[in-house]
Amino acid sequence: MIAFGSDTRVFVATEPVDFRRGVHGLVALVSEGLAGNPYSGDVFVFRSKRADKLRFLIFDGSGMILATKWLEEGRFTWPPIQAGTMRLTSTQFAMLFEGLSEWRQVEPRAVKRPTIVA
Numbered sequence: 001m002i003a004f005g006s007d008t009r010v011f012v013a014t015e016p017v018d019f020r021r022g023v024h025g026l027v028a029l030v031s032e033g034l035a036g037n038p039y040s041g042d043v044f045v046f047r048s049k050r051a052d053k054l055r056f057l058i059f060d061g062s063g064m065i066l067a068t069k070w071l072e073e074g075r076f077t078w079p080p081i082q083a084g085t086m087r088l089t090s091t092q093f094a095m096l097f098e099g100l101s102e103w104r105q106v107e108p109r110a111v112k113r114p115t116i117v118a
Contacts, residue, residue: 004058009042010088012096014079016049023066026057034085038064043093044085051075054097071099 004010013034021029026046030038038044044057053070076099079086088096 004043004090004093006069006090009040010051010090010093011036011049011085012043012044012045012079012088013085013087014082016045016081018054019048019053019055019068023057023064026055026066027064030057036085045093045096047076047078051078054114056097074099 008107011034013029016028017026026044027038029046030036030044034044036042036044038057039059041059041061046055046057048054048070050092054076055066055067055068058065
């Protein structure tokens with residue numbers, strides 16, 4: 001399982017990408033097409049046209065990591081195809097990466113922040 005800290009931001013490109021693109025092509029897509037910073041430490045997730053493969057891109061401070069996962073059977077559950085990105089929690093990403101369809105039902109719990117009473 002791939003896991004990131006709870007403060008790591010995960011962005012999913014909702015449109016399929018050409019998986020012939022390498023690391024440089026995806027870095028360009030993040031910065032130009034998705035208006036993101038590929039060197040920020042954020043995770044950028046991409047899907048294949050058939051939805052059976054995913055790629056994610058992350059800069060770890062010393063270099064760019066590009067990982068690919070494909071399912072031998074079945075497909076990943078993806079949000080509807082539209083322009084732009086959507087944001088996931090690190091837990092949702094871990095579930096997506098594992099091929100679980102329930103990742104869309106996991107919502108972060110709202111936490112009431114304490115206030116100082118004078």
